[in-house]
Amino acid sequence: MTSSKNTKALFGIFAMVFVFFVILVVFAYFTMNAFNETSLVQKKSNKAHIGVITVEGVIMDSKDTIEMLQNAEEDKQLQAIILRIDSPGGAVGPTQEIYEEIQxxxxxxxxxxxxxxxxxxxxYYxxxxxxxxxxxxxxxTGSIGVIMEFMDLSKLYEFAKVSPQxxxxxxxxxxxxxxxxLTPEEKxxxxxxxxxxxxxxxxxxxxxxxxKIKGDITELAQGQIFSGESAMEAGLVDSMGSLWTAGRAIHTDLKIKDEFALKFIDKKKKMGFLDLMGSLEESVSKLNFNSLAEMANTKPRLMFK
Known part of the structure; x- marks a missing residue:
C-alpha cells in the first residue's frame, strides 16, 4: 500500500515538472513569435529594397553572417546589401570566409x-x-595587422612547484x-x-x-588605428556618414523608385516545437559550460585584432 502511494506521489511530481516545462516552452514560443512580428513591422519589409546585415562583436565564426548574406542574395526584392560593421576583428579563417562570400x-x-x-x-578586412x-x-578604423599571443608560465610553475610533462x-x-x-627556431x-x-x-x-589607397599600403598596415576621417584621407574609407546616409546615397545611385527604407536581415530561426526544445537545451548547456571551456582553452589563435 505504501509502495503504491509512493509511486503515485512520484508520478505526480514528474507530471508537475512536465507541465511546467511545457508551459515554459509555449511561453518562449509565443514570445519569440511576437518579437519576430514586431521586427518585421520595424523593417518595413514591403517597401525596402536595401538589406542590412549587422556584424557585431568579435568574429569567431562565419556561419551566421554567411547565412544572412545568402538570404539577402536570394531575396529578389532587395537590390543592394549594406554590411553594418561594428567589430574589433576576430579569427583569421572565419574573416576570410566572409570576405570570399562578399566577393x-x-x-x-x-x-x-x-x-x-x-x-x-x-x-575592416x-x-x-x-x-x-x-x-x-x-x-x-584600420588596425591592419595580425597577432598571435603566447604565455610563458614557466616561472609561475616553478614557484608553484609544478612540473608539466x-x-x-x-x-x-x-x-x-x-x-x-618559444625556442628561437619556433619563434x-x-x-x-x-x-x-x-x-x-x-x-x-x-x-x-x-x-583608392593614398600612400604606401605597407605603412598604413602596421596595426595603427585611424579615426574614420583620417581613414578617408588615407583612402581606407570612401565617405563620411551614418548607416542611413549610406542607404540614401545607395538608394539614389541605384535609382530605386520606391520610398527609401532599409530591411534588417536576421538569421532564419527554426520555430518548430522540437527545434525550440533543442534550443532551450542548448542554451542551458552553454550557460553551464561555456565559461569553463574558455578557461580550459589555452591554444593560441591567429587573430585579426
Whole structure:
C-alpha cells in the first residue's frame, strides 16, 4: 500500500515538472513569435529594397553572417546589401570566409559597408571586400595587422612547484606550450606564419581598393588605428556618414523608385516545437559550460585584432 502511494506521489511530481516545462516552452514560443512580428513591422519589409546585415562583436565564426548574406542574395526584392560593421576583428579563417562570400555575391548584387563605432582588423578586412565604405568621423578604423599571443608560465610553475610533462610527436607540436618559452627556431616559424597572413590581408585589401589607397599600403598596415576621417584621407574609407546616409546615397545611385527604407536581415530561426526544445537545451548547456571551456582553452589563435 505504501509502495503504491509512493509511486503515485512520484508520478505526480514528474507530471508537475512536465507541465511546467511545457508551459515554459509555449511561453518562449509565443514570445519569440511576437518579437519576430514586431521586427518585421520595424523593417518595413514591403517597401525596402536595401538589406542590412549587422556584424557585431568579435568574429569567431562565419556561419551566421554567411547565412544572412545568402538570404539577402536570394531575396529578389532587395537590390543592394549594406554590411553594418561594428567589430574589433576576430579569427583569421572565419574573416576570410566572409570576405570570399562578399566577393562572390557582389558580382550579382552590390554590397556596401557602413562602419559603426569600430571596424578594426578583421572588421575592416570584411569591409574592404565591399564596393564602397561609409564611416563616421570618429569610427575606430584600420588596425591592419595580425597577432598571435603566447604565455610563458614557466616561472609561475616553478614557484608553484609544478612540473608539466609533455609527450609529443613532431618537434613543433608543442610550440607555444605555456610551460616554457618559444625556442628561437619556433619563434622564427611563427614570425614567418604571421608575416604570410599579414601579406594576405594587405593583398585582399588591394584587390578591392588598389585605386583608392593614398600612400604606401605597407605603412598604413602596421596595426595603427585611424579615426574614420583620417581613414578617408588615407583612402581606407570612401565617405563620411551614418548607416542611413549610406542607404540614401545607395538608394539614389541605384535609382530605386520606391520610398527609401532599409530591411534588417536576421538569421532564419527554426520555430518548430522540437527545434525550440533543442534550443532551450542548448542554451542551458552553454550557460553551464561555456565559461569553463574558455578557461580550459589555452591554444593560441591567429587573430585579426
Amino acid at each position: 562572390r555575391i557582389d558580382k550579382k548584387k552590390p554590397i556596401y559597408a557602413s562602419f559603426g563605432s569600430i571596424a578594426a582588423s578583421g572588421g 570584411i569591409g574592404a571586400a565591399t564596393r564602397k565604405i561609409w564611416a563616421n568621423p570618429g569610427t575606430l 609533455t609527450v609529443k610527436a613532431g618537434r613543433y607540436k608543442d610550440a607555444g606550450n605555456p610551460a616554457r618559452a 622564427d616559424m611563427m614570425d614567418k606564419l604571421i608575416a604570410g597572413v599579414h601579406k594576405q590581408f594587405i593583398g585582399d585589401i588591394m584587390k578591392r581598393r588598389a585605386g
